[in-house]
Each structure stands twice: as structure tokens, then as C-alpha cells.
Amino acid sequence: MTSQTDSLLKVRNLKTTFHSKGRTLRAVDGISFDVRAGEVLGLVGESGSGKSITLRSIIGLTRDYGSVEGNVYWKGEDLLARTDKQLQSVRGSQISMIFQEPMTSLNPLLSIGLQIEENLKAHTELDKRARKARAIELLDMVGIPSASSRLSDFPHQFSGGMRQRVMIAISLASNPEMLLADEPTTALDVTIQDQILQLLLSLAKNLNMAIVLVTHDLGVVAQTCDRVAVMYAGRLVETGSVRDVLKRPQHPYTLGLLKSVPENIPPAHHSFRFPARHQHWTHCRRAALSLPAASGRKMCVLVPNPR
Amino acid sequence: MTQFETLQTTQPKRKLPPRVKALLRPGFLLGFFILSGSIILAVFPAAFAPYDPNAFDFMAIQQAPSWVHPFGTDNLGRDTLSRVIWAYSVDMQIAFFATFFAMVIGIIVGSLVAYHGGFADVIFGRIVDVTITFPFLVLVIAVVAVLGPGLTNMYVAVTLVQWVYYARLTRAEIMTQMTSDYASAGRVMGYSSGRIIFRHLLPNAMTPLITFWMTDMALAILLGSSLGYLGLGAQPPQAEWGVLIAEGRNFITTAWWMSLMPGIAIVVTRLGFSLVGDSLADVLRPRGAS
Numbered sequence A: 001m002t003s004q005t006d007s008l009l010k011v012r013n014l015k016t017t018f019h020s021k022g023r024t025l026r027a028v029d030g031i032s033f034d035v036r037a038g039e040v041l042g043l044v045g046e047s048g049s050g051k052s053i054t055l056r057s058i059i060g061l062t063r064d065y066g067s068v069e070g071n072v073y074w075k076g077e078d079l080l081a082r083t084d085k086q087l088q089s090v091r092g093s094q095i096s097m098i099f100q101e102p103m104t105s106l107n108p109l110l111s112i113g114l115q116i117e118e119n120l121k122a123h124t125e126l127d128k129r130a131r132k133a134r135a136i137e138l139l140d141m142v143g144i145p146s147a148s149s150r151l152s153d154f155p156h157q158f159s160g161g162m163r164q165r166v167m168i169a170i171s172l173a174s175n176p177e178m179l180l181a182d183e184p185t186t187a188l189d190v191t192i193q194d195q196i197l198q199l200l201l202s203l204a205k206n207l208n209m210a211i212v213l214v215t216h217d218l219g220v221v222a223q224t225c226d227r228v229a230v231m232y233a234g235r236l237v238e239t240g241s242v243r244d245v246l247k248r249p250q251h252p253y254t255l256g257l258l259k260s261v262p263e264n265i266p267p268a269h270h271s272f273r274f275p276a277r278h279q280h281w282t283h284c285r286r287a288a289l290s291l292p293a294a295s296g297r298k299m300c301v302l303v304p305n306p307r
Numbered sequence B: 001m002t003q004f005e006t007l008q009t010t011q012p013k014r015k016l017p018p019r020v021k022a023l024l025r026p027g028f029l030l031g032f033f034i035l036s037g038s039i040i041l042a043v044f045p046a047a048f049a050p051y052d053p054n055a056f057d058f059m060a061i062q063q064a065p066s067w068v069h070p071f072g073t074d075n076l077g078r079d080t081l082s083r084v085i086w087a088y089s090v091d092m093q094i095a096f097f098a099t100f101f102a103m104v105i106g107i108i109v110g111s112l113v114a115y116h117g118g119f120a121d122v123i124f125g126r127i128v129d130v131t132i133t134f135p136f137l138v139l140v141i142a143v144v145a146v147l148g149p150g151l152t153n154m155y156v157a158v159t160l161v162q163w164v165y166y167a168r169l170t171r172a173e174i175m176t177q178m179t180s181d182y183a184s185a186g187r188v189m190g191y192s193s194g195r196i197i198f199r200h201l202l203p204n205a206m207t208p209l210i211t212f213w214m215t216d217m218a219l220a221i222l223l224g225s226s227l228g229y230l231g232l233g234a235q236p237p238q239a240e241w242g243v244l245i246a247e248g249r250n251f252i253t254t255a256w257w258m259s260l261m262p263g264i265a266i267v268v269t270r271l272g273f274s275l276v277g278d279s280l281a282d283v284l285r286p287r288g289a290s
Helices: A051-059 A112-123 A128-141 A160-172 A190-207 A218-224 A242-247 A252-259 A275-280 B002-008 B018-023 B026-043 B080-116 B118-133 B136-147 B151-178 B181-188 B193-229 B241-251 B257-284
Strands: A007-020 A023-036 A040-044 A067-074 A095-098 A178-182 A210-215 A227-232 A235-241 A283-287 A299-303
Touching (some): A007 A210, A112 A128, A178 A190, B026 B080, B080 B118, B080 B257, B136 B151, B241 B257
Antiparallel strands (some): A007 A023
């Protein structure tokens, strides 16, 4: 058990309930966990287990359409007791959030420079010139090339991965102490996923920022998180360090989740890239064409049928 | 020889941006021509009207259209063309003032109600229900009857009724925009509600509002003319299309041009508004949406 004195965020018995046409649905059912400064906590579970709702409840986004009970202590202060207006000083400046869908989480009508500066305007005392300089610095930091010339570009001029970087830049603008990341890589392809995760990790380390990373990808958790909390049906079934949970899962659901990840499948003796087409291509010979011999892998060279 | 000719015709054409291309349709060009012409006539009526619109000429009473008086003259010898042209400034004013304030109020109320919801939203819903139950014209006439006839009171009456329609449309559009991630992102970044509404949500919700505004201006011209015709809008010595039609009503069998010419002006101007509004709807629509 972690000592509770140095916890940045303490969630105690959080319950989020939605009411619809006389029926009630408890999406989050009494969750408690801690996040320490600079720690990366993974929140995993299947779709509909309440991961995203937990995250949104912490920052007060679900209270519009559901009822939230319990306590969320941010540095000892209960966030749930605050009004929306009182939350404004915490949101964006101390706790930030990035979303799953980078294509829609930026305003399509404002240039990204304006959108970054907007955060600075809301939470810092910087003047116009300083805001611009900081915006360039932030874009540089998240790895957008020729940042200063891209400030006036609009979101549609960026790819998905780039937009997620911009989104990260915006959320980091006023040096938050905690970042809530709601499946930040789900909408991106695998190579970009890796880049974004590495970026988040290095930022967390450099800025001593805590991250709550919601994901359903155990590979991502294994790669990035310090601790992991497994959610199922609105409850936490298991919490612990990544190593413990992944190596020695205690709860049968965690075990099931781990078993659902394809691994230890023996690779074929050599892999065909287009197995369906293979019948039309006869001459197949093994050759170590471009792969270095040391990798021990073979490459298949296909030649079309002679007519 | 012919082969050479066919080869040479394949020159690459210069491509226009799609939005510009969408505006180069005959419909928009015609509408734009009518609308800009109407605005010019409205701003400089004196430069185009051949006669003083209110000058009596008892030597030329109810003359049929001729080269001297292209639209004929009325029962007091006033030149109908000049009166129709001077009416442009009144009717274009109506198109603007009878819609603009309603739009501003409607947008503000609609977006606040959509964003904050709660009790205000319930009250707003009831106001909409009540307003929409009444036929629009009847409600406006009722308000004008209370306030008294005249242009200013007509603007007040139309604004009092029409803002509800703008607010309803704005509310629906803002509600749609609120489900998008960038709205949540704005809240998570700790921006004030005013900033989120007016800087993020509203600009993204403007397209249907602009289109509706164009259509509404066309409707306002008809409404202004109707009220003028009924004696509740512009008052008789002033040249206004509805007033002109009302003046010609008694002479419709002997001097048809007195009512027909302002009627044509109404049709043509409204056509201009509708054509432009229609094309703008196509151009402003986000790409990919049908």
C-alpha cells in the first residue's frame, strides 16, 4: 500500500450513475485509487468497463448528464465539491486531459497557434509575444518540425498523429501536474502510437508530471506504466505495480485479459505477405534478399505465373 | 491534319478552388447580380429614379407605361418607376432591420440556453411552443396592433416574435457541437463558458444560421410589404412596395401597372436573396457532408 501523504490525487469510492427513462446505470461503482506525483498509472479494462467515465468524472465532465458521488481529492481538496466555475482554476492549469480522437478534439476553425495560446491566455500572465514564443517552444517539445511556421496552420492541415501532438502541446501549455490521457493512441496507427507514448513518457519524466493512461492495450501498459489498475464492470478488480500484475495476476479477470493477448504463437517457417494471392504466384523461393543474415529471418520472393 | 488538331486540344485546364467554382453557377451569379443591384438602388435611389417619387403631376394621371414613364404613373400623377426605386431603400432596410436584431438576440439566447440547460432551457422550450403555435403573421400583426402602426414598431414586433426561431435553430446547432470533443477539450482546459460558447461552439454553428438569415431576409421583405399593404407598416406617402400595391388596388382594372410593378420588384428581390442563400448553403457546408 502506498503512503497516502505524497499522493497527488486520491480517488475515494467514486460512483458515477446515469439515469435514463427511469432506469439507472452505475457506470463506475465505488472506485478508489491514488496517483503520486510523476507516476504513470494505467487504467485498463474492456470497452464499457467505465475507464473513460472514471477519468471524466475526476475532472467533472460527467456531472452534466449523470450523478457523481464519492470524493476526488486533488492535493487534499475535494474536486467534486467544487462548482464548474471553481474547477476552472484546476482544469487545464493543474490537471489536463487529452482525448481519444485527435481528429475532432481540435476546433477546426481556429489555427493551432491560437488554440495553444488560448490555454496560456486562460492560465498564465504571459503577454502576446511571450505566448507566441511559448507556443513555438511547446510545438518543438512535442516534436513538430518547423514549429514557428506551422502556428498559423489549421487542424485539417495536420495528420492524426500530428494533431495528437498538438493536443498534447495544448494540454501541456501551462505545466500541469497531472495529465489524464483517454486512450490517446487508439485512433492512431501502430508506429505513431509508439511515438506518442514515448513522447508522453519522456514529457512525464522531464516535467515530473503524473499521467493516468486509460487504455485497453496491455502492451501499452507494459511499455509505459509504473502501476496498473484493472477495471471490470465499473469496479477495480486489481491494482498494483505493472510487473506484479502482469506477471502474477491475482484476479481471474486480469488473467483472462492477459490470456486474450495473442502471444507465444509460433511464427510460420517463413511468412507470406499475400497468402491469398499465393496460388497465382508459383515460383516461391527462399532468399535472404535485403534482411541482414544475422536476423535469422527469411524473405519470400514471389514471381508471377508464366503465361 | 485532323489528328494534329485533336492532339492539340488536350491542354490542361487551370483548376479553380472548389469553393470559387461552386459560386460560379448561373444561379448564384444571377442572385448576386440582383442582390447587389438592389443594394445599390437602395443606397442611391436618387441617382436612378428619373422623377421625384412624391411629386404630383396632374397632367399625367394614370398614364400607361411609356418611354416617358416606363412603369406608368399613379392616380396622383406620380412616376411609378421612381416610387418603386425609392421603395428599395425602405424594403432593403426592412430586410435587414427586421431580421438582424432578431438574429443577434436569438443567437445569444439560444447558445446560452443550449450550453447551460437546466431551468432556463425548460422555460425557453415553453416559449418556443407558445410562439410556434401561433401563425407568424398573426402574431406580428397582434404586436403591431398593440404598439401602433409604423416602421419602427414593425421592427420591434418582428424582432419580438422572430428571435424565437433563431434561438431554436441556434440551440439545436450548439447542442450538436457540444457533443464534439473540442467542446469537452475546452472545458477540460479550464476555459470560461463564455469563451467556449462564443469562440468555439458558435463559429462552428454559424453556417445554417447564415443560410437561415438569407431566407429570412427574403421573408422579411414579404412580411414588410404585407404589413405595408395592410396599413400597419410603412405609412402611405412613403414609397414602399406593399403600400404601392395597396394604392393601386382600387384601380387594378384600369391602371394595372400601379400594383403589378412593385409586385414584380418584390418577386425579383426575393428571388435574389433566395438564390444567394441557396448557393451560400452549398459553399459554407462542410466538405463531405451532403
